[in-house]
Amino acid sequence: MLRFILGRLALAVPTLLAISFLVFFAGYLSPGDPVDIIAGEKASAETRERVRRAYGLDRPPLERYGNYVGAIVLRGDFGRSYFNNGEPVTAIIRRGFPTTAALAVLALALSLVVGVSVGILAAVSANRPPDRIAMGTALAGVAVPSFVLGPVLVLLFGLRLGWLPVQGFSLNPVDERLYPEYFVLPAIVLAARSSALIARLTRSSMLDVLRADYIRTARAKGLGTGAVLFKHALKNAFPPILTVAGTTFGYLLSGSFVVETFFTIPGIGYQSIQSILQRDYPVIQGMALLLATIFVVVNLVVDVLYGVLDPRARLSGSGGRRRAGM
Amino acid sequence: MAEANVELAEPNAPGETVGPMIPPTGLAPPAHGTWRRLLRNPVAAASLVVLLFMALVALPAPALAPYEFARQDAGYQLAGPSARHPLGTDDLARDTLSRLVYGARISLTVAVLVEAFVVTVGLAVGLIAGFFGGLVDTALMRVTDVVLAFPEILLAILLLGLFGAASARPEASLVLVVVALGATGWPSLARLVRGQVLGLRKREFVEAARALGATNGRIVLRHILPNLLSPLLVAVTVDAAGVILAEATLSFLGIGVQRPYPSWGRMINDALDYYEYHPRLLILPSLALSLTVLALNFLGDGLRDALDPRARNRS
Numbered sequence: 001m002l003r004f005i006l007g008r009l010a011l012a013v014p015t016l017l018a019i020s021f022l023v024f025f026a027g028y029l030s031p032g033d034p035v036d037i038i039a040g041e042k043a044s045a046e047t048r049e050r051v052r053r054a055y056g057l058d059r060p061p062l063e064r065y066g067n068y069v070g071a072i073v074l075r076g077d078f079g080r081s082y083f084n085n086g087e088p089v090t091a092i093i094r095r096g097f098p099t100t101a102a103l104a105v106l107a108l109a110l111s112l113v114v115g116v117s118v119g120i121l122a123a124v125s126a127n128r129p130p131d132r133i134a135m136g137t138a139l140a141g142v143a144v145p146s147f148v149l150g151p152v153l154v155l156l157f158g159l160r161l162g163w164l165p166v167q168g169f170s171l172n173p174v175d176e177r178l179y180p181e182y183f184v185l186p187a188i189v190l191a192a193r194s195s196a197l198i199a200r201l202t203r204s205s206m207l208d209v210l211r212a213d214y215i216r217t218a219r220a221k222g223l224g225t226g227a228v229l230f231k232h233a234l235k236n237a238f239p240p241i242l243t244v245a246g247t248t249f250g251y252l253l254s255g256s257f258v259v260e261t262f263f264t265i266p267g268i269g270y271q272s273i274q275s276i277l278q279r280d281y282p283v284i285q286g287m288a289l290l291l292a293t294i295f296v297v298v299n300l301v302v303d304v305l306y307g308v309l310d311p312r313a314r315l316s317g318s319g320g321r322r323r324a325g326m
Numbered sequence: 327m328a329e330a331n332v333e334l335a336e337p338n339a340p341g342e343t344v345g346p347m348i349p350p351t352g353l354a355p356p357a358h359g360t361w362r363r364l365l366r367n368p369v370a371a372a373s374l375v376v377l378l379f380m381a382l383v384a385l386p387a388p389a390l391a392p393y394e395f396a397r398q399d400a401g402y403q404l405a406g407p408s409a410r411h412p413l414g415t416d417d418l419a420r421d422t423l424s425r426l427v428y429g430a431r432i433s434l435t436v437a438v439l440v441e442a443f444v445v446t447v448g449l450a451v452g453l454i455a456g457f458f459g460g461l462v463d464t465a466l467m468r469v470t471d472v473v474l475a476f477p478e479i480l481l482a483i484l485l486l487g488l489f490g491a492a493s494a495r496p497e498a499s500l501v502l503v504v505v506a507l508g509a510t511g512w513p514s515l516a517r518l519v520r521g522q523v524l525g526l527r528k529r530e531f532v533e534a535a536r537a538l539g540a541t542n543g544r545i546v547l548r549h550i551l552p553n554l555l556s557p558l559l560v561a562v563t564v565d566a567a568g569v570i571l572a573e574a575t576l577s578f579l580g581i582g583v584q585r586p587y588p589s590w591g592r593m594i595n596d597a598l599d600y601y602e603y604h605p606r607l608l609i610l611p612s613l614a615l616s617l618t619v620l621a622l623n624f625l626g627d628g629l630r631d632a633l634d635p636r637a638r639n640r641s
Contacts, residue, residue, distance in 0.1 A: 015472050026488035143620040145571055147578045147594055148612040151601055159602050247477075254480035261579060262598075276487035276581050284487045291480060299475050 004307050012296045019292045020072075024065045027281045037279050038082045055080070068285075078286035083278060089286035092271060097290075100260070100267030104252040106183060107190040111252075112245060114195040119202020120229065126207060134199065141196025146255055150189045150262045157185065190259045194248040201244050205237040212236075239310045246302030250295055363632040370628025373621035380618055384430040391424035396586040404604055416593075416607055417600055425588035426614055432589050433618060436504055436573045437566045443508030444515050445562060449554075451512065452519025453546060457527060467520070470513035479572050482506040486581045499584040503576060507569055518561055519554060526550050556633040560626055567622035574615050590615045 035043075039051045052058050056067060071077040078089035122134040158166040165182050209215065210233055218228045257269035264270065268287060275283035365371050383390060392412075393399070398419045405415045413422040455466040473481070485506040486492075491499055526532060526549070535545050574591030576582030583589040590611040597607035 015475075018472065023484075023488070026485065030488050030490045032490060032493075139620070139623075143616050143623065144612075145575060145578075145615070147575065147591070148608075148616065151594075151598060151608050152612075155601060155605065155608075250477045250480070254477045254483070257480075257483060257579060258575060272483070272487070273579055273581070276483070277492045279490055279493065281488070284484065288484045288488075291484070292476070295475055 001307065005304055008300050008303055012300055015296055016289075016293060017069075020069055020289055021065065023285050023288045023292075024068055025061070027285050028061050028064070030281070032279070034082065034281060037281075055082075072289070078289070079282040081275075081283050082280045089282050092283055093268060093286060093290055096266055096268040096271045099265060100253070100256050100269055103183065103186055103190060103256055103259070103265070103267060104249065106187045107194070107252050107255075108245065108249055110187055110191040111194040111198055111248060114191070115198025116202050116234075116241065118195070118199040120206055120234070122199065122203040123206035123210065124225075124229070126203075131203075135203070138196040138199045141192050142200075144192075146189050146193065146258050147262055149192055150185070150259065153185055153189060186259050186263045186265060189262075190252060190255050193255065194251055197251075198241065198244060198248065202237065202241055205240050206233060209233045209237045239306060242305060242309065243302060246298055249298050253291060253294065360632050364628055367628045367631065369624050370632070373624040373628065376617055376621040377625065380430050380621075381434060383427050384434045387427045387431045391421070391427040393421040393424040395425050395428040395588045396420065397424075404600065407606075413610060414604075414606055416596060420588075422607065422610060425593060426590075426610060429588045429590040429593060429611060429614065430618075432500070432583055432587060433570045433573060433615075436500070436507070436583075437569045439504045440507045440511060440569045441562050441566055443504065444511040444565065445558065447508070447512040448515025449519055449558070451516040453523060453550070455516065456520035456523025457542070457546060457550070459524075463520070466516070470516050473510065473513040474517070476510075478507070478510040478568070479575055481510040482572060482576060483579065483581065485509065486576060492581045492584075494584060496584045496587045499582065500587065503573055503582050506576075507572055511565065511569065515558075515561060515565070518557060522554055522557055523550060526553050560630045560633065563622055563629055564626035567619045567626070570615070570622070571619050 034055065034057055035048050035051050038055065039047050043051070056064060059067070068079065071079070076090060078093070080086040080088055081092060084092075118134050118138070122131040125131045154166050157164045164185050165179075215228060215232055218232050223232075253269075256267060257273060259265070260267045260270035261273050268290070272284065272287045274280075275287065364374075388394075399411070399415060399421065400419060402411065402415045403419045404417055405411055405419070407414045411421050411423070413426065415421055416425070451466050451470070455463040482503075486502060489502050489506070491502045491506075494502055532545055532549050535549050540548075573582055574589065574594070577589035577591030578595045580592075580595065582591060585592065593611040594608060594615075597604070597611070601608035
């Protein structure tokens with residue numbers, strides 16, 4: 001097991017290095033002079049020179065890449081924003097990350113609970129009305145993007161009925177209290193698509209398992225439906241669901257870009273889009289690296305968990321099984 | 327794809343022919359009867375009609391749309407439906423119907439260009455990796471694994487951010503969106519092709535061709551490629567739905583297709599300030615988008631069933 005984990009870890013490091021290289025040079029090669037963005041195009045030659053030197057933009061690209069990676073590894077320093085008086089990128093990330101993580105975890109829990117229960121319900125009633133309704137709804141959940149679902153729900157529950165706040169964010173900066181009602185609509189909107197995907201996967205995974213001989217045996221020996229479903233079937237149907245929960249987390253993080261933008265929630269998704277619109281490259285690069293690291297770690301955790309749940313996966317290595325459910 | 331279409335075993339309709347030669351690796355080449363089976367499936371047929379309608383609207387958009395997409399009709403801001411503007415106007419007094427029609431053109435253009443890119447690169451990489459194997463295969467698949475570890479849309483967002491797409495001219499932004507979605511889309515197709523090729527490479531007809539002295543090129547062109555056609559067709563159809571959704575998402579976020587081009591995603595974003603009193607501005611582009619995405623998904627499912635009637639009862 002330890003060998004398995006170490007093998008996975010050894011792969012993660014070169015992956016992250018390659019990503020940092022791509023991220024840095026994509027920014028370097030992008031059109032326009034960063035000095036124009038920082039100092040404005042009308043700045044005097046003297047100011048431009050000062051800015052260029054202050055941000056290290058006068059060094060050759062490879063040296064700059066070396067400095068960039070070095071600062072991250074040695075000091076956890078991701079550079080400074082081109083705006084906000086050169087605020088450090090790490091400070092910007094630290095400000096937004098808890099919000100995004102809270103929203104993503106909430107949505108993940110919501111989509112697991114909803115997705116797995118709807119999927120089981122559908123599998124048990126396969127091809128009968130409850131199944132048809134559940135799968136029809138799930139299909140709509142896949143086809144209706146969050147930036148449509150969001151406005152529709154806001155129109156209904158926020159503007160017309162007035163039950164929930166229309167936008168904003170729950171940790172009030174004035175009294176620093178948590179207002180959970182601000183999280184309801186964003187979490188639902190964020191979770192909709194992944195709930196649908198998990199429901200579809202749970203259904204097919206459960207149907208596969210329910211056909212197995214040992215289920216028939218369990219039924220034959222007189223076990224109740226509940227015991228059969230949860231003790232026997234769900235246990236074996238779960239590994240593929242877990243794999244998807246890992247990828248789902250990724251979709252939730254990227255989904256947070258849209259949801260945070262729509263609800264104006266100041267998480268890292270919202271912040272990234274603002275930085276992209278302002279062409280604040282150090283922040284974009286920092287966000288890209290942070291998200292890449294999160295993905296590599298989440299995939300690692302899912303791989304290891306999968307290895308624990310299904311010992312066969314440990315032997316076969318990566319063997320393409322991770323995408324089995326995709 | 328996590329396919330949840332588990333039908334209970336239902337016997338094939340009488341007179342329905344089962345494809346003569348279905349490789350166990352996947353779908354048979356498109357053969358006689360595929361078309362008929364596809365059209366007999368009501369959901370697939372309806373999807374095809376929707377998509378044909380979109381295409382027939384998109385292609386002659388300049389001739390069909392009553393107004394040019396950026397044309398402002400002074401004095402008609404946020405006007406309701408009328409003879410002059412059948413679906414009303416937006417806050418800048420631009421004709422909604424015309425913008426929807428041009429929006430279809432943008433969605434379909436992006437989808438076609440991205441799929442062309444994805445198929446070209448994915449096919450090349452998948453064929454090389456699957457056919458030659460060894461070190462080339464390992465290296466290529468390592469790259470696809472890394473790209474596949476990230477959600478496509480997130481990669482596209484970051485790529486567009488690094489390209490500076492938000493400040494690009496509209497025509498350039500269209501190209502950037504295609505490049506970003508193409509660059510993030512090819513690995514999954516390459517994986518699919520590789521998997522198929524690995525299976526096909528060991529089949530008897532390939533061995534027979536090799537024994538008869540066929541060159542690698544001939545084997546790939548005459549024996550492997552035709553067998554890839556069906557899975558490719560299904561994959562491209564389903565993926566196109568994702569591409570259209572992704573383009574709309576990027577444009578919604580303001581980093582995709584730039585103003586004044588009327589991408590559906592952008593139209594939805596533009597509607598956000600007005601939808602409380604003019605929900606039409608939100609609902610119309612949303613409907614167009616969701617309908618197209620659903621139709622492509624259904625058509626993909628229908629194609630899969632039509633191309634491989636035996637697999638229909640498989641989970």
